[in-house]
Amino acid sequence: MPEESGRRERKKQQTRQTLIATAARLFEEHGYEATGVAAIAEAADVSKRTFFLHFPTKEDVLLSDGRARLDLALRVIEDRAPGAPLREVLAASLAAMIDDTAARDLPSGMAALRARLIAESPAVQARVLHTAFAGQARIADALVDAYPDVLDRTSAAAVLGALVGAVSAAAIASLSAGDGQAETADAMRRAAAIALGALDTLDPPA
Amino acid sequence: MPEESGRRERKKQQTRQTLIATAARLFEEHGYEATGVAAIAEAADVSKRTFFLHFPTKEDVLLSDGRARLDLALRVIEDRAPGAPLREVLAASLAAMIDDTAARDLPSGMAALRARLIAESPAVQARVLHTAFAGQARIADALVDAYPDVLDRTSAAAVLGALVGAVSAAAIASLSAGDGQAETADAMRRAAAIALGALDTLDPPA
DNA sequence: TATATGAGTATACCGAGTGCACTTATATTC
DNA sequence: GAATATAAGTGCACTCGGTATACTCATATA
Secondary structure, eight states, rough: OOSOHHHHHHHHHHHHHEEEEEEEHHHHHSSSTTOOOHHHHTTTTOHHHHHHHOOOSGGGGGGGGGGHHHHHHHHHHHOOOTTTTTTHHHHOOOOOHHHIIIITTTTTTHHHHHHHHHHOOOOHHHHHHHHHHHHHHHHHHHHHHTTTTOOOOHHHHHHHHHHHHHHHHHHHHHHTTTOHHHHHHHHHHHHHHHHHHGGGGGGOHH | OOSOOOOHHHHHHHHHHHHHHHHHHHHHHHHEEEEHHHHHHTTTTTTTHHHHHHOOOOOGGGTTHHHHHHHHHHHHHOOTTTTOOHHHHHHHHHHHHHHHHHIITTTTHHHHHHHHHHHHHHHHHHHHHHHHHHHHHHHHHHHHOOOOOOOHHHHHHHHHHHHHHHHHHHHHHHHTTTHHHHHHHHHHHHHHHHGGHHHGSOOOEE
């Protein structure tokens, strides 16, 4: 599969990457609120309109890789072994996301920048929460499809809410405490383990 | 305690209530996005500037009673019996918030309107999540102060994240499924029970 | 009665985000 | 290879949420 790799697509991706890198740099230098979209576009040498062609809001330039991580989690659920227990699949799905975060997001420094900007700007905070919540709902739907006998929609939402809430709260707490990458990844894994305990209520382990 | 009840304060509160009622009516009639702050202020016969004197953002006119609910939860923690176990205090704190929601927020119709607007507008959704998250952080801090031996900041964040995440996800899922007040309150309580199971990891019950 | 205070006002302003009509580079078709 | 379709990017005018400033006026206080 050629995967859309013509010159046009490459240039589009390059514009996108330039915008992300430029925005990150400017946020780093002057803070989030003080950096306007017009300034980002100017520094990336594109029009303001082009920025919004790539990102629906100013905040989204910080969340570009979230969708990939969501697809990862959904694929783990879809490709589960037949008869695999809910708890196991959920743990694997979550682990895939955390591992990806540890492998890509944390080392790039993007996660740390994002954590700082979350603390600084309510707008960023709100958008991150909203994005996480939307992703969480999609995973919950996938789980209901996969385990219609074990989970109804509301329970699935509750379980996913607990997992995502625990992991993201732990990640933010750890990053704002100044922890390093390894400690943060570890905090996320511990939070996942704590929250997975909640599943025993629905689906007791042997 | 006289509680600031001069004529000036009464008029201020009246302006505030008028704004809330007017906003609710206009949102109801024309939808959230289609109702501008200028229109709300106009209909309430005050200037646009006055609206922002009472509410920091357009969304906040829908969330006026959230702070009271947070104070309720914090007070339960503060007034705990000496030696009361973490799990119990946390459950009581959460129950106080849910009960207050069921007793005041749901019957007033405000919760239902809010639920509809949450479904309709990402901006409202984001603001609700943000408010919930901010409250969650304050409760986590209070818990760390109350149980310094059991909880560090990251674990507290994880536990609270799990609880708040579970309850809000369940509430939103239930409301957008068209459930009534009683069903929604019940869904929130079940979600809380599920997430509280997670606590056994840290603080095993007898 | 004199004075301080704080709610509300009018106006001009900023920045995020959109609609629209346009150009231009790349892809496709004959 | 020329003709044509497509889609990325542009420029501009616009809406709307939110803020700054300098003001008026009612209420509270001394």
